[in-house]
Amino acid sequence: MSRPVVSIVGRPNVGKSTLFNRILGRNFAIVEDQPGVTRDRNYAEAEWEGKRFLLVDTGGFEPETEDSMYIKMREQTTLAVEEADIIIFLMDGREGLLPADIEVSQRLRASGKPVIYAVNKVDGEKQEGQLPDFYRLGIGTLFSVSAKHGPGFSDLMDELGRLLPAGPRDEEEPEADILPRIAIIGRPNVGKSSFVNALIGEDRMIVSPAAGTTRDAVDSLYTYYGKKYVLVDTAGIRSRGKISQGVEKYSVMRAMKTLSRADVALVLIDAAEGITEQDERIVGLAHEEGKGIIIVLNKWDLVPDKEQAYKQFMADVQQRLKFADYASVITISAQTRQRITKVFEEIDRVIVEREKRVPTAELNRVFEQLAARHEPPLYRSKRVKYYYITQVSIKPPTFVVFVNYPEGVHFSYIRYIENNLREAFGFHGSPVRIYAKRRRDQEEGKPTRPRPTGEEGLTGSRKRR
DSSP states (O other): OOOOEEEEEOSTTSSHHHHHHHHHHHSBOOOOOOTTOOOOOSEEEEEETTEEEEEEEOOOOOOSSHHHHHHHHHHHHHHHHHHOSEEEEEEETTTOOOHHHHHHHHHHHHHTOOEEEEEEOOOSHHHHHTHHHHGGGOOSOOEEOOTTTOTTHHHHHHHHHHHSOOOOOSSOOOHHHHSOEEEEEESTTSSHHHHHHHHHHSTTEEEOOOTTSOSSTTEEEEEETTEEEEEESOTTTSOOOHHHHTOTHHHHHHHHHHHTTOSEEEEEEETTTOOOHHHHHHHHHHHHTTOEEEEEEEOGGGOSSHHHHHHHHHHHHHHHSGGGTTSEEEEOBTTTTBTTTHHHHHHHHHHHHHTOOOOHHHHHHHHHHHHHHSOOOEETTEEOOEEEEEEEETTTTEEEEEESOGGGOOHHHHHHHHHHHHHHHOOTTSOOEEEEEEOHHHHTTOOOOOOTTOOOOBOSSOOOO
């Protein structure tokens, strides 16, 4: 099920970021940071009473002049309205109702989307006395809040909870929900629309007219050589306003919305431009979300020295996308349809790797060898013992390493373990999660028990036979 997008909109300095932080501080589920991953923090995954949604803060800039303020305000509001499923329109109780608020309100009403009208900074009788003036907007319900101190917050969130759709039911899923879901994401103007249109135009690709195969207007079912895939939320299916194509940072928020419903991300990058900072953010987002990643170099037909360009790009991947150097890389041309269907071969491969399970015995054989080759660092003058490893889940493959001091496990050693697991078992195109955990008998203060095989803890030196 797609997670709805909730955007907080309003003039600068009305407290949008404060409300954003309060919502996350009470009920949050933010994907944790991974070293080497950089992305703007103007959006996050949130939860209220069991309902999950993507929360967007549309603030973050201070125009220098009044004219610039109105230009930026219109642009910001248009983008937020376009992407949102529910809108929280925040106004300032200290300043009262301003013409800019009226303009924003008119745009929100024209969108036809659910809007929660809220007045912030209502901290006393003076601000409460100004509330009736806000009803000039022609609204039925107005929420007064203090995002900084808390009064009125619960009422506001209860209204949001009422508007949010119910969570998924424990029912048999329709076919479109059990098929591989493929997200096509990337910066504006990298060729996403051309790529989707090229796929639609391919003779072996069809859009199924069968009832029940489309979840909403931005998901479509495709068949390639008898195998079905759901193409998720791409610019080629849902047209965007021109203003959206010119604002880079919102491509990241769109990617987050799309990825919530995908298994594999096709990250389109302009081959002529190379990897940009925004590309790094989008790939990092797919990595943090635990999705399979395929980097698609589009417009390859425009690259003059292809051999040299490919070498340079792979070097850039190692340097700028080191956190996701496991990702597949394909060169295509959506314009000439060169190699566009090759992506399905990679999609199938990544899905298999993302669902791979490794037998525990084989896993620990490799784990013992890698621990023997490289001694882990000390923790407060104590040796960190690595006892054994087990796989706890898939999509993406996730492992737990049992140690004596989880707090002493350094990121570099986790990375070392990951590299060795990849060398032994693949996991091509998929993130790998590895967590350190204290062994249960140590948590309970009991004497350390040997593993069923009789092996001792792996301290980094080869175990004596």
